[in-house]
Amino acid sequence: MTASFFPPAADARPRPRLIATDLDGTLLRDDKTVSARTVAALAAAEAAGLAVVFVTGRPARWMDAVAEHVHGHGMAICANGAAVVDLHRGGALSEVRPLPVPDALAVVAFLRGAAPGTAFAVEHTGGFGREKGYSMHREQGEVAPVEKLLADDAERAGDPLLKLLAFHPSRGADEFLGAARAGAGAYGEFTRSTPSALLEVSGRGVSKASTLARYCGARGVSAAEVVAFGDMPNDIEMLTWAGTSYAMANAHPEVLAATTDRTAANEEDGVAAVIEQLLHGA
Template sequence: MTQAAPRPRLIATDLDGTLLCRDGMVSERTAAALGAAEEAGLQVVFVTGRPPRWMQHLGPHIGDHGVAICSNGSVVFDVRRRVALESFPLPVAEARKVIGLLRERLPGTAFAFECPLGFAREPEYQVPMWGAEEDHPVGPAEELLTDGRVQDTYKVLAKHPDLDPDRFLGEARAAAGPLAEITRSSPISLLEISAPGVTKASTLARWCAEQGIDRSAVVAFGDMPNDLEMLAWAGTGYAVANAHPEVLAAVAQHTVSNDDDGVARVIEDLIGRRAG
């Protein structure tokens, strides 16, 4: 006799490209589904590549616990109190090594840093960032790491002006993979670099263990390569229809796109509250 799947206890969802619409907002249907999930006793945890400073407008949707896993697992962040509860940063010495290897193999790469106190960047790093209008350190990465303007970092960002994004990721992993976790979540040639062993999956697993929730009771959603470990770890993983081809190929369960409220539709089915 086939054993019934355990009742879901936790929804773990990526944000950009997965839960949020193309405009970066939570739709009315999705907001209602998140609220209904909490009312039904399911915990909802946002597991995102976003740094903590990008979480401000999501506070109303975070659930009673108020916690999000940010920067691809580098920070467990209390969104309402705006404080890091736990962090797993990439030490300065390791960041310096990774940057050196990427400069050697991939000339033209520019770097930026997400840190506990904000962000810093090289002058050549011109990707628009939320909060870029605020004062922040600018200078060569090696100087920022040496003079103390950047200390342990949640995430190193690496941008290349020309390379195909997937080739950029492959080359970077070949150059520095053993020293750090290197992934991507953006449609452009932008990589996200964290401490070795730190992924969305590793920190979500830690959070679930603290809550007494088995992985078999976790339903996860994602769309990009930085979600792959989480989707594989969860008892049930869903890729949204607009996901990266690698994610669509790796994940058995699919839902409709983020703009069509794909996460909300699955949640509604899970709690028996389908909305039109």
């Protein structure tokens, strides 16, 4: 599948000034690497004066490997908008938009009752903690009931809470997301970025789109000047906010329905294909 980009002389939209791209399933290949072609395209974009922003559900601590792949190009909006990371400065946090602990606990209480068997994990700026039954990420960190992980005397009580994760082993992914939004939507923003019934909960008003809009607004970049790429439901708000947005060929059906432009799958360097055409057209 060949990516298409509007010819500058034939389209009323302004020339892009910023590229915003998701990572997993979008920029990264399935083995979590970045192809040489994509590295070259990102470097060429920055050399041509286009800002590059990676917009991901990943926590900030997972950005080191990506920074290696892309030679330190760009900024990163992490944890679905809860943190902004400067890859040019070794991954330093430049903004944090936390989930208030009382809101996180309200979500936990709702899901404990509405979806028995839900297991929780927490992403703080300083690290990760999970319940014993949470099987999605088994990295190092404290293992305890989520209420203890979020207690005033918890190990990471002083670190901002970036997001709450809630996993159910048997619920359908979309059904679980819909039920959580309907019952606990007043306490945070709910989304998902994997095929599993794994919910990612951010603070109210915090999303990839809202943080990207803040980032662009502070730099005088309008939505119309942004080209965005994504593949999963947590990308939809960003894709509908950006002036030009591309769904990957491998995207979730809701993402395909929300965008008008398409590019090749992540395994076929779809993001690089569009950037190359953009720079060639420029």
